[in-house]
Amino acid sequence: MDTSRSYLEPSSFSKKLAATIIIVYTVITLIPISWMVMTSFKNVNSAISYPPEVFFEPSLEGYVNLFTNRSRQSQEYLDSLPPPENWYEELVRSREMVITGPSKFLGRYSNSMIIGFGSTFASVFLGALAAYAFSRFRVPLKDDLLFFILSTRMFPPIAVAVPIFIMYRKLGLGDTHLGMIILYTVVNLSLAVWLLKGFMDEIPKEYEEAAMIDGYSRLQAFFKVVLPQAMTGIAATAIFCMIFSWNEYAFAVLLTQFNAQTAPPFIPTIIGEGGLDWPAIGAGTTLFLLPVMIFTIILRKHLLRGITFGAVRK
Amino acid sequence: MSQIKISNLQKSFGDFTAVKNSNLTINDKEFFVLLGPSGCGKTTTLRMIAGLELPTSGEIYLGEEEVGMLRASERDIAFVFQLFALYPHMNVKNNLSFPLKMQGYSRSEIKTRVEDAAKLLRIDHILNSSISSLSGGDRQRVALGRALVRRPKAFLMDEPLGTLDAEFRELMCLELKKLHIDIGATTVYVTHDQLEAMSLADRIAVMDGGEILQADEPAVIYNKPATKFVASFIGSPGMNFINIDQGISNEQSTLNIEGTNFNIPKQYEISKSKKNSFGIRPENLSLTNEGGLKGSVFGVEYLGSRKIITVKTNFGEIKVKTNISTSVKINENVQVKPSNNNIIIFDGETDRSLKSEFMN
Numbered sequence: 073m074d075t076s077r078s079y080l081e082p083s084s085f086s087k088k089l090a091a092t093i094i095i096v097y098t099v100i101t102l103i104p105i106s107w108m109v110m111t112s113f114k115n116v117n118s119a120i121s122y123p124p125e126v127f128f129e130p131s132l133e134g135y136v137n138l139f140t141n142r143s144r145q146s147q148e149y150l151d152s153l154p155p156p157e158n159w160y161e162e163l164v165r166s167r168e169m170v171i172t173g174p175s176k177f178l179g180r181y182s183n184s185m186i187i188g189f190g191s192t193f194a195s196v197f198l199g200a201l202a203a204y205a206f207s208r209f210r211v212p213l214k215d216d217l218l219f220f221i222l223s224t225r226m227f228p229p230i231a232v233a234v235p236i237f238i239m240y241r242k243l244g245l246g247d248t249h250l251g252m253i254i255l256y257t258v259v260n261l262s263l264a265v266w267l268l269k270g271f272m273d274e275i276p277k278e279y280e281e282a283a284m285i286d287g288y289s290r291l292q293a294f295f296k297v298v299l300p301q302a303m304t305g306i307a308a309t310a311i312f313c314m315i316f317s318w319n320e321y322a323f324a325v326l327l328t329q330f331n332a333q334t335a336p337p338f339i340p341t342i343i344g345e346g347g348l349d350w351p352a353i354g355a356g357t358t359l360f361l362l363p364v365m366i367f368t369i370i371l372r373k374h375l376l377r378g379i380t381f382g383a384v385r386k
Numbered sequence: 387m388s389q390i391k392i393s394n395l396q397k398s399f400g401d402f403t404a405v406k407n408s409n410l411t412i413n414d415k416e417f418f419v420l421l422g423p424s425g426c427g428k429t430t431t432l433r434m435i436a437g438l439e440l441p442t443s444g445e446i447y448l449g450e451e452e453v454g455m456l457r458a459s460e461r462d463i464a465f466v467f468q469l470f471a472l473y474p475h476m477n478v479k480n481n482l483s484f485p486l487k488m489q490g491y492s493r494s495e496i497k498t499r500v501e502d503a504a505k506l507l508r509i510d511h512i513l514n515s516s517i518s519s520l521s522g523g524d525r526q527r528v529a530l531g532r533a534l535v536r537r538p539k540a541f542l543m544d545e546p547l548g549t550l551d552a553e554f555r556e557l558m559c560l561e562l563k564k565l566h567i568d569i570g571a572t573t574v575y576v577t578h579d580q581l582e583a584m585s586l587a588d589r590i591a592v593m594d595g596g597e598i599l600q601a602d603e604p605a606v607i608y609n610k611p612a613t614k615f616v617a618s619f620i621g622s623p624g625m626n627f628i629n630i631d632q633g634i635s636n637e638q639s640t641l642n643i644e645g646t647n648f649n650i651p652k653q654y655e656i657s658k659s660k661k662n663s664f665g666i667r668p669e670n671l672s673l674t675n676e677g678g679l680k681g682s683v684f685g686v687e688y689l690g691s692r693k694i695i696t697v698k699t700n701f702g703e704i705k706v707k708t709n710i711s712t713s714v715k716i717n718e719n720v721q722v723k724p725s726n727n728n729i730i731i732f733d734g735e736t737d738r739s740l741k742s743e744f745m746n
Contacts, residue, residue, distance in 0.1 A: 278471035281438050284458040285465045286485035286532070296484075300475040 112354030119350040134351025136160045142169040180338040188318040191256035195313045199264025207272035221262045230322045247331045256317035264309050271305025307374035388449035388539040389414045395444035404430040406596040415570045419583040422593035428576045437461045464533030466543040470525045472517045479513040485536045503531040523554045540572040592616045614737040628664040628701045650729050651744035659734035668707040670728045678721030683714045
């Protein structure tokens with residue numbers, strides 16, 4: 073028997089097997105995403121050509137169409153215009169169209185940003201306070217309350233769509249940023265409380281006791297000592313909350329039309345001439361993907377740190 | 387610096403009483419140790435002085451002020467935790483300046499104080515290191531430094547040497563004692579380690595079951611324990627007890643055990659019970675050929691300068707500390723005899739030591 077290696081160390085075979093599984097899985101998940109990115113760089117014809125084109129001449133038409141409204145004009149009219157001022161005007165004119173103004177995409181995109189980050193911040197902030205209270209204080213009926221909080225996620229949120237719709241209309245919260253932030257915060261809060269409570273439980277209470285002895289109030293100790301140490305949990309929770317509220321579609325369709333409409337219900341409605349403008353939809357989806365990706369990459373170092381956090385003696 | 391006084395202090399957690407009706411005065415500039423086995427209430431007492439637990443009843447005075455119900459942040463005390471509780475997201479310098487920032491000192495004042503404390507504790511070369519890169523001893527010093535910078539009324543320490551390895555512990559013990567002499571701070575120190583307590587303390591309070599059994603100087607605690615528990619808890623090995631099925635009367639100065647008469651210090655108290663015990667420390671016993679308790683040698687331990695011989699008698703095992711030249715064989719028949727009059731009779735009913743010429 074080979075006794076030279078530690079029993080804790082996986083064998084080279086299992087390492088290779090794990091690597092293979094991960095690679096295969098990654099490729100499978102990346103195919104639709106790469107197809108989407110490719111579509112965003114195609115033109116209207118190559119996007120719907122059959123058989124699908126894997127190699128094609130890249131074009132920014134999709135992105136231009138995403139950000140602009142255009143109208144078709146006769147060749148005489150186009151000839152009467154002064155020469156195009158920039159590359160995207162030229163691109164549009166080559167399709168015998170002129171730009172009539174910016175599209176609604178940017179507004180919808182910033183709505184998504186405001187609502188996504190706003191509700192993520194609110195969920196994590198309120199969740200952290202609640203989790204700390206559950207973790208440290210003697211709360212009457214603690215277990216029942218925790219179960220009650222969890223139970224708000226035992227049905228699909230859309231099951232309560234009709235009451236919420238009516239409620240929001242009465243309260244004037246329909247189609248407002250605040251309304252959407254509150255809604256997504258409520259949906260995410262139970263997850264945030266449960267996740268963060270686990271992390272808070274892991275932080276020895278001596279740290280905040282030390283801070284309190286050092287002259288800080290409990291709330292100050294919470295912000296200065298507990299929160300920085302819960303960064304791992306906060307990062308993980310924030311990513312989950314962000315992904316949910318960023319991607320949420322059903323409530324967004326139901327409750328928002330103009331003011332506070334987010335990107336998810338808007339993107340599929342991008343219609344070009346003669347049907348859906350697939351390159352523009354691809355471009356919108358690609359841009360839609362970026363914030364969550366960047367957010368996750370920024371917080372990744374905290375997530376990784378979480379894995380080794382308990383390994384050293386405190 | 388300040389005197390600390392606790393009076394009729396009591397703490398209950400539900401049905402469990404952790405600290406029972408305790409009274410204690412810790413003098414200004416004193417190094418005071420709370421000693422006892424785990425669960426005896428010593429840490430709870432310390433945490434009440436710190437303000438991390440609120441007493442169920444009773445008062446705590448810090449100097450002249452009654453602080454029993456004040457928050458920890460309002461008490462002006464420093465606390466050193468067993469696991470140090472250094473803030474892992476700050477470097478050494480920030481850990482040290484953290485308490486000062488709250489009190490609104492100027493930046494230059496903070497800098498001076500941190501540097502002074504660091505110099506005193508010899509950690510000035512690691513001020514910019516992260517906490518996770520420090521050794522146990524350095525963490526200990528940083529924790530002490532964080533307590534020092536504020537110049538509080540009192541230092542409270544909860545087994546601060548508990549997690550260090552034996553070698554470091556001895557070193558830190560010496561440093562702590564020296565530090566205490568240098569800055570003369572009132573210190574309350576909790577430990578379950580009697581050696582630590584003996585070597586550090588000006589005075590020791592021995593606790594068991596939530597009660598303070600005795601509070602006195604180490605030598606008194608060792609030589610004249612107030613209760614049977616103190617006698618057995620202090621000393622390594624602890625005191626020998628021989629059960630005697632007879633009452634003790636006033637003025638009594640001999641005791642007949644198994645037909646042999648032993649001299650005991652003149653007793654000044656009548657025992658409440660008819661089943662008492664005769665207590666004597668291993669170093670106050672010697673082996674003899676006649677006139678002692680009969681037994682056979684059960685074990686011999688070499689301690690370098692001394693030997694501990696365990697003798698099996700009709701009264702159980704008796705440990706005798708002898709000098710190294712004593713040579714006996716296992717199972718050899720010997721007799722054990724007190725070599726001086728440092729004998730204490732413990733009352734069987736109250737477990738208290740009876741007053742005598744020795745226990746005056």
